[in-house]
Amino acid sequence: MTVLLRSCLVLLFLTMAGALSPGLHAQAPAAPGTASEAAAPPAPVVDEQTAAWLAFATRTEELIADPTTRSERLENLRSELATWRQTFLEAQTGNALRITTLREQIAALGEAPAEPAAEPAEIAARRAELDEQLSRAQAPGIAAEEAYRRADGLIREADTILRQRQASELVARGPAPANPASWAPAAGVFGKWVTDLWAETERSWANPARRKAVMNAAPVLAIELLIAIAMMWQGRRLIQRGISRLQARVRPVWWGVIELPLSLAQVALPVIAVAVLISAFQRTGFGGMQIRAIADAAVPATFVFALTTWIAGHIFPAREHLATILPLAPERRREGRILVTLFALAGAAETLFSAALSPERYGDYAQLLLYPFTLLSGLLLFRIGQLLRLALTEAPDSQEVSGFSATVVNLLSRAAMVIGIAGPLAGAAGFMTLAQSTVRPAMVTLGVLALVTLTQRLIYDLYALVTRADAKLARDALFPVLVSSLLVIAAVPLLALVWGLRPAELTEYWSTFQDGFKLGDARISPMDFIFFVIIFGLGYGVTRLMQGALKTSILPKTSLDTGSKNAIVSGLGYVGIVLAALAAITSTGLDLSSLAIVAGALSVGIGFGLQNIVQNFISGVILLIERPVAEGDWVEVGGVQGIVRGISIRSTRVETFDRNSVIVPNASLISGQVTNFTAFNKTGRVIVPISVSYDSDSRKVQKILQEIAEAQPMVVLTPPPSVLFLGFGADGLNFEIRAILRDVNFSSSVRTEINHQIHARLQAEGVAIPFAQRNAHLPLPRILPEPPAPPAGAAPAPFTR
Known part of the structure; x- marks a missing residue:
C-alpha cells in the first residue's frame, strides 16, 4: 500500500x-410506485x-x-x-x-x-x-x-x-533417515541436484555473452576470492595480533571498553569480503537458479560462521589473563572453541544446502540430505551442555558461579543436553522439521545469550570508566544492572523469532501494545504514558529547582523562623507536584470526566482502607500550616523526648538525645498531647535540688545558693532565680534552685555547672552534704561446747570458719 x-x-x-x-x-431501494419511495433516504455515496x-x-x-x-x-x-x-x-x-x-x-x-x-x-x-x-x-x-x-x-x-x-x-513425519529404504531415494535427489547444477553451469558457459563477462571479470574475481580466503582464515589472527599490540599502549581502564567493539572487525571483514565477491560474480549473470540460490546464501552463511567463531573466542578465550565468563580450565576452553567452530561450519553448510535443496523442487527427500548437519549439531550441542555443567562443578572457589547466574547456567546446560539428544532422535524417526526447529534454535539461543552477556560486561566496564569506580563495585551498582535488565528484555523478541514466532505475529503484538487501551472516551497508548512521564518529570524537576532556589536564595534573606521556612518550601513542593500532574494529564489529552463516578466510588472504598494514611496526610498538612511543631523543636510525645528532625507527609521523625530516631505518626501530634519546650521561645526553667546536713545554717545555705544561681551567664535576672527551702528530709535539709534560662537547650550543661559550684562553695563554707548511713546489727554467737583436747603430740587442727 x-x-x-x-x-x-x-x-x-x-x-x-x-x-x-x-x-x-448500500441499502436495497424500495419498490417503485410505493409511497415509501419518496421518503427513502438517498443511497450512500x-x-x-x-x-x-x-x-x-x-x-x-x-x-x-x-x-x-x-x-x-x-x-x-x-x-x-x-x-x-x-x-x-x-x-x-x-x-x-x-x-x-x-x-x-x-x-x-x-x-x-x-x-x-x-x-x-x-x-x-x-x-x-x-x-x-x-x-x-x-x-x-x-x-x-x-x-x-x-x-x-x-x-x-x-x-x-x-x-x-x-x-x-x-509434527509432520517424512522419510526417516534411520530407515535404509530412504537412502536410495535421497541419493537420487542428491544426484539430480548435482546434475541440475552441472547443467546450469554448462548452459551459462555455452552462452557467449555470459562466458565473455566471466572471462573479463576473472582477474578481479580471482583477486577478490584470494582476499576473501585470506580474510576468512588469516584475518582473525591479524586483527587479534593488532588488538594485542594496542593493549600494551592503552590504559587498563579503557581496555574493557574498546576491546569488544574493535574485535567485531573479525566479523565484519570476512562478511564484507564475501559480499563484494558475490556481488562481482552476480554482475556477470553467470549461472541459473541453483547457482543464484547458493550465491544469495553465501553472505548469510559467512556471517553465521564469523559471528559464531567470534562469540567462541570471547566466551572461551585462548589467552590466560583474559577475564572469562565461564570459569573453565584452559583445556576446557580450548575444547569449547573447537566445538563452537565445528557448529559454525555445520550451520554455514546447512544454510547453503538449505537454499539449494528446496523441498518444493526436490520433494521430501531433500530434507533427509540435511540430517547429517542436524545430527552433528545435536551432538555438539550435547557436549556444549556438558561444558556448561562443568563450569558449575569444576569452578575454583574464587570464580564459583552462584545465585541466579548458577540457576540460569544449570537450566541451559540441562536443556542443551536434552535437546542435543532428543532433536537428532526425532529427525532419525522422520520428524525432520521438529528436529531442525529445536536443535538450531537451541544453539542460536545460546549465542544470543552469549551476546547479551558480552554486552552486559561492556556496560559494566563503561560505567566503571565513567564513574571511575572499581569493576566489582560497577557490577553491583544499580544503573548498569537496570540497563542490563532492559537489554535482556529487548532480547526476548529476538528469541521468540528464533523459536518460530512469525514476524507478522511479533508485529501484531507490538501494534497491540502501541494501540494501548481505552480509558473512558480516551485511548491510552505507551507513547501517551511516556509523554505523561516526561511532562510530569519536567514539572517535578522545575518544582525541585524552585524549592532549592527558595530555600537557599530567598528565604535566608527574610526574618522568618526555621519552621516557617520549611513549611513554605514543603507547601511549594506539594503545589508543584499537583500542578505537574495536572499539566501532564492535560497535555496527553486524557478526558477522565466519564470516570468521575467510578473514581468517586473507588475513592470512598480506598478512603476506608487507607483511613489512617489519609489521616496522617491531613495531619501533616495541618502541621505545616499551623506549625505547632516545627523542625528543630524540643518535644515530648508519648513519653519520648527529642528534637524534631523532619516532618513528612505521613510521619514526623524525632531524634532522641540518645541519637535514636523515633517515627511518630502525624495524627498523634495533632490529636494527642505534645509538650513543646521550644515552640515560641527558647527560654525554659531549670530545677536543681540540694540537701545539707541538719547542723547547717539554713539562711546561710540559701544565700550561697542564691549567689551561685545569679552568677550563671545563661540565667536571666528578670524574673530572678529563686532558692526554696522545701523542708526536712530523712537525711538533711532540702533546698531547690529554680532559674529561667535564656536557652533551655543548655539546661543540662547549666545544671552540671551549678552542681560543681555548689559542691565547691559548700566545702569552702564548711557546710556538709548529708549522705545515708546504715548500721549493721549482727546477732550474738551461740555458746558452743569446748572442743575435745587434741591428743598429746598431735598438731593443732586447722582453723576453719
Missing part, C-alpha cells in the same frame, strides 16, 4: 458525509478508496476461506490488512476535537425536556442543528471503527490459519 493511498484514506475518513453512517454497504477497501476485504475473505491458499499468499494479504487497519485506527480520532466542541455546545443548552413542546422554538432548533452536526462529525469515526473491526477480524483469522499450518508442519 503506497503512502499516497494511505493519505487518501485518512482524508476520506476525516471528511465522509453523514450518509455513510448506516454502514459501508461510496468513493473509490472505500470501494477499493470493500473489494479487497471481500477478496481476502474468499482467499482465507479457501484451504488451498498458500501460506505466502496469506502472509502478503495479512500485511496489506495491517496497513488498512492502521489507517482506520488513525481515522477514528480524526474529528475528536470537533466532536468535543459540539458536545460542549449541546451541554450548554441544558438537558432536553421530556416534552419537546416545553422547550422554546429557537433553542429546540439550535439543539436539532447541533445534533445533526454531531452525527455528521461522528460518522467518519463510526465508519472507520467498523472497517477497523473487519480488518482486525480478518487478521486474526489469517493468523489462526497460519499457526495451525505451522503446528501441522512441525
Whole structure:
C-alpha cells in the first residue's frame, strides 16, 4: 500500500458525509410506485478508496476461506490488512476535537425536556442543528471503527490459519533417515541436484555473452576470492595480533571498553569480503537458479560462521589473563572453541544446502540430505551442555558461579543436553522439521545469550570508566544492572523469532501494545504514558529547582523562623507536584470526566482502607500550616523526648538525645498531647535540688545558693532565680534552685555547672552534704561446747570458719 493511498484514506475518513453512517454497504431501494419511495433516504455515496477497501476485504475473505491458499499468499494479504487497519485506527480520532466542541455546545443548552413542546422554538432548533452536526462529525469515526473491526477480524483469522499450518508442519513425519529404504531415494535427489547444477553451469558457459563477462571479470574475481580466503582464515589472527599490540599502549581502564567493539572487525571483514565477491560474480549473470540460490546464501552463511567463531573466542578465550565468563580450565576452553567452530561450519553448510535443496523442487527427500548437519549439531550441542555443567562443578572457589547466574547456567546446560539428544532422535524417526526447529534454535539461543552477556560486561566496564569506580563495585551498582535488565528484555523478541514466532505475529503484538487501551472516551497508548512521564518529570524537576532556589536564595534573606521556612518550601513542593500532574494529564489529552463516578466510588472504598494514611496526610498538612511543631523543636510525645528532625507527609521523625530516631505518626501530634519546650521561645526553667546536713545554717545555705544561681551567664535576672527551702528530709535539709534560662537547650550543661559550684562553695563554707548511713546489727554467737583436747603430740587442727 503506497503512502499516497494511505493519505487518501485518512482524508476520506476525516471528511465522509453523514450518509455513510448506516454502514459501508448500500441499502436495497424500495419498490417503485410505493409511497415509501419518496421518503427513502438517498443511497450512500461510496468513493473509490472505500470501494477499493470493500473489494479487497471481500477478496481476502474468499482467499482465507479457501484451504488451498498458500501460506505466502496469506502472509502478503495479512500485511496489506495491517496497513488498512492502521489507517482506520488513525481515522477514528480524526474529528475528536470537533466532536468535543459540539458536545460542549449541546451541554450548554441544558438537558432536553421530556416534552419537546416545553422547550422554546429557537433553542429546540439550535439543539436539532447541533445534533445533526454531531452525527455528521461522528460518522467518519463510526465508519472507520467498523472497517477497523473487519480488518482486525480478518487478521486474526489469517493468523489462526497460519499457526495451525505451522503446528501441522512441525509434527509432520517424512522419510526417516534411520530407515535404509530412504537412502536410495535421497541419493537420487542428491544426484539430480548435482546434475541440475552441472547443467546450469554448462548452459551459462555455452552462452557467449555470459562466458565473455566471466572471462573479463576473472582477474578481479580471482583477486577478490584470494582476499576473501585470506580474510576468512588469516584475518582473525591479524586483527587479534593488532588488538594485542594496542593493549600494551592503552590504559587498563579503557581496555574493557574498546576491546569488544574493535574485535567485531573479525566479523565484519570476512562478511564484507564475501559480499563484494558475490556481488562481482552476480554482475556477470553467470549461472541459473541453483547457482543464484547458493550465491544469495553465501553472505548469510559467512556471517553465521564469523559471528559464531567470534562469540567462541570471547566466551572461551585462548589467552590466560583474559577475564572469562565461564570459569573453565584452559583445556576446557580450548575444547569449547573447537566445538563452537565445528557448529559454525555445520550451520554455514546447512544454510547453503538449505537454499539449494528446496523441498518444493526436490520433494521430501531433500530434507533427509540435511540430517547429517542436524545430527552433528545435536551432538555438539550435547557436549556444549556438558561444558556448561562443568563450569558449575569444576569452578575454583574464587570464580564459583552462584545465585541466579548458577540457576540460569544449570537450566541451559540441562536443556542443551536434552535437546542435543532428543532433536537428532526425532529427525532419525522422520520428524525432520521438529528436529531442525529445536536443535538450531537451541544453539542460536545460546549465542544470543552469549551476546547479551558480552554486552552486559561492556556496560559494566563503561560505567566503571565513567564513574571511575572499581569493576566489582560497577557490577553491583544499580544503573548498569537496570540497563542490563532492559537489554535482556529487548532480547526476548529476538528469541521468540528464533523459536518460530512469525514476524507478522511479533508485529501484531507490538501494534497491540502501541494501540494501548481505552480509558473512558480516551485511548491510552505507551507513547501517551511516556509523554505523561516526561511532562510530569519536567514539572517535578522545575518544582525541585524552585524549592532549592527558595530555600537557599530567598528565604535566608527574610526574618522568618526555621519552621516557617520549611513549611513554605514543603507547601511549594506539594503545589508543584499537583500542578505537574495536572499539566501532564492535560497535555496527553486524557478526558477522565466519564470516570468521575467510578473514581468517586473507588475513592470512598480506598478512603476506608487507607483511613489512617489519609489521616496522617491531613495531619501533616495541618502541621505545616499551623506549625505547632516545627523542625528543630524540643518535644515530648508519648513519653519520648527529642528534637524534631523532619516532618513528612505521613510521619514526623524525632531524634532522641540518645541519637535514636523515633517515627511518630502525624495524627498523634495533632490529636494527642505534645509538650513543646521550644515552640515560641527558647527560654525554659531549670530545677536543681540540694540537701545539707541538719547542723547547717539554713539562711546561710540559701544565700550561697542564691549567689551561685545569679552568677550563671545563661540565667536571666528578670524574673530572678529563686532558692526554696522545701523542708526536712530523712537525711538533711532540702533546698531547690529554680532559674529561667535564656536557652533551655543548655539546661543540662547549666545544671552540671551549678552542681560543681555548689559542691565547691559548700566545702569552702564548711557546710556538709548529708549522705545515708546504715548500721549493721549482727546477732550474738551461740555458746558452743569446748572442743575435745587434741591428743598429746598431735598438731593443732586447722582453723576453719
